[in-house]
Amino acid sequence: MSSAQGFLNDWVESRVGLGSNISNSRNTSVSYNIKGCWIPLTDNGGRRSLGSREEQGSVRCRRDEDRLGWFPPHFDVSDRMARLVASDPVFRKDNRAMLSRKELFKNTLRKAAHAWKRIIELRLSEEEASEMRFYVDEPAFTDLHWGMFVPAIKGQGTEEQQQKWLPLAYKMQIIGCYAQTELGHGSNVQGLETTATFDPESDEFSFIWWPGGLGKVSTHAVVYARLITEGQEHGVHGFIVQLRSLDDHMPLPGITVGDIGMKFGTGAYNTMDNGVLRFDNVRIPRNQMLMRVMRVTREGKCVQSNVPRQLIYGTMVYVRQTIVSDASSALSRAVCIATRYSAVRRQFGPQDGGVETQVIDYKTQQSRLFPLLASAYAFRFVGEWLKWLYLDVTQRLQANDFSTLPEAHACTAGLKSLTTSATADAIEECRKLCGGHGYLSSSGLPELFAVYVPACTYEGDNVVLLLQVARFLMKTVSQLGSGKKPVGTTAYMARAEDLLQSRCSVQKAEDWLKPSVILEAFEARAVRMCVACAQSLSKFQNPEEGFLELSADLVEAAIAHCQLIVVSKFIEKLQQDIPGKGVKQQLQILCYIYALNLLHKHLGDFLSTGCITPKQASLANDHLRSLYSKVRPNAIALVDAFNYTDHFLGSVLGRYDGNVYPKLYEEAWKDPLNDSVVPDGYQEYIRPMLKQQLRNARL
Ligand SMILES: CCCCCCCC/C=C\CCCCCCCCCCC/C=C/C(=O)SCCNC(=O)CCNC(=O)[C@H](O)C(C)(C)COP(=O)(O)OP(=O)(O)OC[C@H]1O[C@@H](n2cnc3c(N)ncnc32)[C@H](O)[C@@H]1OP(=O)(O)O
Numbered sequence: 001m002s003s004a005q006g007f008l009n010d011w012v013e014s015r016v017g018l019g020s021n022i023s024n025s026r027n028t029s030v031s032y033n034i035k036g037c038w039i040p041l042t043d044n045g046g047r048r049s050l051g052s053r054e055e056q057g058s059v060r061c062r063r064d065e066d067r068l069g070w071f072p073p074h075f076d077v078s079d080r081m082a083r084l085v086a087s088d089p090v091f092r093k094d095n096r097a098m099l100s101r102k103e104l105f106k107n108t109l110r111k112a113a114h115a116w117k118r119i120i121e122l123r124l125s126e127e128e129a130s131e132m133r134f135y136v137d138e139p140a141f142t143d144l145h146w147g148m149f150v151p152a153i154k155g156q157g158t159e160e161q162q163q164k165w166l167p168l169a170y171k172m173q174i175i176g177c178y179a180q181t182e183l184g185h186g187s188n189v190q191g192l193e194t195t196a197t198f199d200p201e202s203d204e205f206s207f208i209w210w211p212g213g214l215g216k217v218s219t220h221a222v223v224y225a226r227l228i229t230e231g232q233e234h235g236v237h238g239f240i241v242q243l244r245s246l247d248d249h250m251p252l253p254g255i256t257v258g259d260i261g262m263k264f265g266t267g268a269y270n271t272m273d274n275g276v277l278r279f280d281n282v283r284i285p286r287n288q289m290l291m292r293v294m295r296v297t298r299e300g301k302c303v304q305s306n307v308p309r310q311l312i313y314g315t316m317v318y319v320r321q322t323i324v325s326d327a328s329s330a331l332s333r334a335v336c337i338a339t340r341y342s343a344v345r346r347q348f349g350p351q352d353g354g355v356e357t358q359v360i361d362y363k364t365q366q367s368r369l370f371p372l373l374a375s376a377y378a379f380r381f382v383g384e385w386l387k388w389l390y391l392d393v394t395q396r397l398q399a400n401d402f403s404t405l406p407e408a409h410a411c412t413a414g415l416k417s418l419t420t421s422a423t424a425d426a427i428e429e430c431r432k433l434c435g436g437h438g439y440l441s442s443s444g445l446p447e448l449f450a451v452y453v454p455a456c457t458y459e460g461d462n463v464v465l466l467l468q469v470a471r472f473l474m475k476t477v478s479q480l481g482s483g484k485k486p487v488g489t490t491a492y493m494a495r496a497e498d499l500l501q502s503r504c505s506v507q508k509a510e511d512w513l514k515p516s517v518i519l520e521a522f523e524a525r526a527v528r529m530c531v532a533c534a535q536s537l538s539k540f541q542n543p544e545e546g547f548l549e550l551s552a553d554l555v556e557a558a559i560a561h562c563q564l565i566v567v568s569k570f571i572e573k574l575q576q577d578i579p580g581k582g583v584k585q586q587l588q589i590l591c592y593i594y595a596l597n598l599l600h601k602h603l604g605d606f607l608s609t610g611c612i613t614p615k616q617a618s619l620a621n622d623h624l625r626s627l628y629s630k631v632r633p634n635a636i637a638l639v640d641a642f643n644y645t646d647h648f649l650g651s652v653l654g655r656y657d658g659n660v661y662p663k664l665y666e667e668a669w670k671d672p673l674n675d676s677v678v679p680d681g682y683q684e685y686i687r688p689m690l691k692q693q694l695r696n697a698r699l
């Protein structure tokens with residue numbers, strides 16, 4: 001689909017198939033784009049009060065007003081959508097923490113309906129619509145409709161089923177959710193208790209089920225249940241089930257559906273109607289089972305297709321891939337707030353009464369903040385790469401090549417886990433980096449944290465996902481001697497023998513500036529941890545027992561492997577042509593910071609596996625410290641490059657103009673508690689208490 005074409009028409013008309021599973025696949029490429037472009041710093045136009053040091057930098061983010069040269073196409077779209085949303089009063093940021101659940105939810109419905117109206121009116125492309133959703137910045141039922149319901153039908157439905165359901169879904173004439181998790185089973189999908197029993201008499205299924213899904217909006221769901229025909233079980237499959245009437249939105253007979261109640265935080269993810277659903281002998285036609293993987297005949301016979309069973313999990317692979325890019329967005333947002341505020345905030349300083357020090361100039365602040373800045377870039381690049389990997393695997397699947405599916409599963413699962421855990425921790429760290437004001441709602445950080453943390457759980461608990469990576473790695477190690485060459489992200493394991501013996505060549509701090517040295521240290525660490533786990537596993541008679549016993553070590557090995565992927569994709573990125581004066585050098589510095597900070601944080605792994613010596617670790621740390629000084633002059637430019645509008649950031653501390661204190665003061669007066677000078681409850685509680693004290697004092 002070209003972005004010039006209308007989003008709605010194009011989606012409806014496009015030929016559906018597994019290969020079109022990625023929403024913005026046509027815009028995906030192996031190369032990377034960053035939102036923003038760089039030119040030598042000239043002046044700051046007097047617009048900002050973020051202190052002075054950053055103005056000494058050699059690079060600076062270009063904003064709309066100084067368009068001069070190269071812009072990645074994605075930047076244009078993203079920038080346009082950011083401004084469209086920011087200038088539309090319907091999309092104004094409510095103070096979500098202050099709204100009741102009902103108001104919150106209704107506001108979300110209003111915004112989602114308005115977004116859809118604008119998408120149609122403006123004939124937005126898929127990429128534009130997706131950017132609009134991003135900047136509206138409110139979790140909504142539409143995420144599940146477009147992000148899971150539609151992909152589930154595309155990935156698991158037959159051509160016929162797609163032709164029937166997708167046009168309805170594309171026009172939003174039906175709204176769907178992804179109903180897989182039960183009260184008692186989430187991670188263990190094969191353990192789902194919901195059953196779909198085929199009844200050959202009536203050509204229908206019946207269900208009993210308890211989901212996490214959409215409690216108030218969806219008319220339809222893809223429900224996952226264990227298929228039973230002729231008294232036999234045939235594993236978990238997806239079924240399209242209508243939940244509510246398309247006339248009056250009432251639940252259909254046999255269906256009990258509602259919201260599961262308030263979740264973590266105020267505002268935050270409570271804009272979403274996560275739901276409870278119960279089926280009592282609900283019957284659906286046979287052809288509403290998604291049958292790409294397995295077909296049930298009119299007589300109730302199961303016919304397996306040539307597509308692997310694992311494709312039933314395909315929607316999760318797709319969404320996990322999108323979650324990695326989202327991690328970079330959430331992280332860059334928090335880092336943008338913390339970095340700008342750190343340049344505004346001054347504490348302590350010269351004893352002679354001179355101006356106090358900007359907190360961003362403290363080495364401790366830099367050592368906490370700059371690795372997070374580096375991670376935001378690292379996750380962006382690995383997210384782009386993962387999109388490419390996903391596109392590649394879907395194209396191969398179309399051609400009946402299933403060989404890269406296990407790797408795609410391991411990469412999406414592992415990187416989803418790594419990036420969401422790091423991002424959730426980073427948002428909280430950014431809050432602390434902003435001191436007391438970071439705890440204010442108006443900093444934007446508390447809500448960002450509350451909205452973001454469930455990403456560590458949904459789409460697969462992060463530990464459960466790392467155990468999937470570990471299984472894949474153990475399989476790879478076990479095949480090393482068999483002549484089967486590891487490929488893709490495990491290709492380095494082919495050099496296992498060398499990597500088990502290798503000695504790090506670093507002798508002085510600058511030696512850590514060689515990408516090959518860094519890569520080899522990370523490869524050696526990952527191989528050694530994997531091989532050590534494999535050796536320990538081999539001592540168990542029962543491998544499953546061994547896997548359970550060693551699971552904590554296996555998770556560590558999986559993390560080492562995933563960190564290697566992120567580091568290597570960052571290094572690969574730097575081998576490409578990167579336009580803009582000084583840009584590549586800055587990215588190089590961030591890449592080293594990302595890698596050396598990981599090395600510092602996981603020193604135990606590197607030392608205990610003998611990959612590096614204590615002396616080399618100390619040199620790495622010396623070098624890391626010196627890199628912070630190189631980032632400092634460009635720190636503000638590096639966060640401006642994310643090109644976030646103040647509307648999107650929703651943070652007084654992260655304002656582009658740095659005008660923090662007057663705005664904090666202004667914001668405080670907006671609180672409903674300040675509507676009256678004397679608070680409600682004064683007469684009832686405070687006055688009697690004060691009078692009592694007075695009486696006691698007189699006695
Ligand atoms: C404002 C309005 C705008 C409107 C318009 C906007 C337009 C916008 C356009 C686009 C918007 C897009 C938005 C996207 C947004 C997305 C938002 C996301 C919100 C997320 C909400 C949350 C949803 C959920 O949580 S859904 C439920 C998720 N559940 C899980 O993740 C469960 C986790 N568990 C599992 O995955 C599995 O059970 C398991 C893998 C842990 C275990 O499986 P099991 O079979 O029991 O075990 P195992 O034996 O280990 O595995 C068997 C073999 O299968 C392989 N395998 C496992 N998983 C996969 C896989 N996924 N893919 C491939 N292969 C897999 C495994 O390796 C084994 O293989 P082997 O070879 O036999 O070893």
Ligand SMILES: Cc1cc2nc3c(=O)[nH]c(=O)nc-3n(C[C@H](O)[C@H](O)[C@H](O)COP(=O)(O)OP(=O)(O)OC[C@H]3O[C@@H](n4cnc5c(N)ncnc54)[C@H](O)[C@@H]3O)c2cc1C
Binds near residue numbers: 179184186212274458
């Ligand atoms: C905000 C939100 C939105 C959601 N949206 C949806 C949705 O749209 N559709 C849907 O179907 N579901 C949805 N879910 C459900 C979500 O997918 C599950 O909660 C998730 O997959 C985790 O499963 P669980 O709750 O069973 O966790 P559990 O598996 O019960 O995890 C509990 C603990 O046990 C540990 N654990 C579990 N298994 C193992 C193991 N084998 N080895 C070691 N440790 C283990 C985990 O690490 C974790 O610490 C949503 C959840 C949230 C929070």
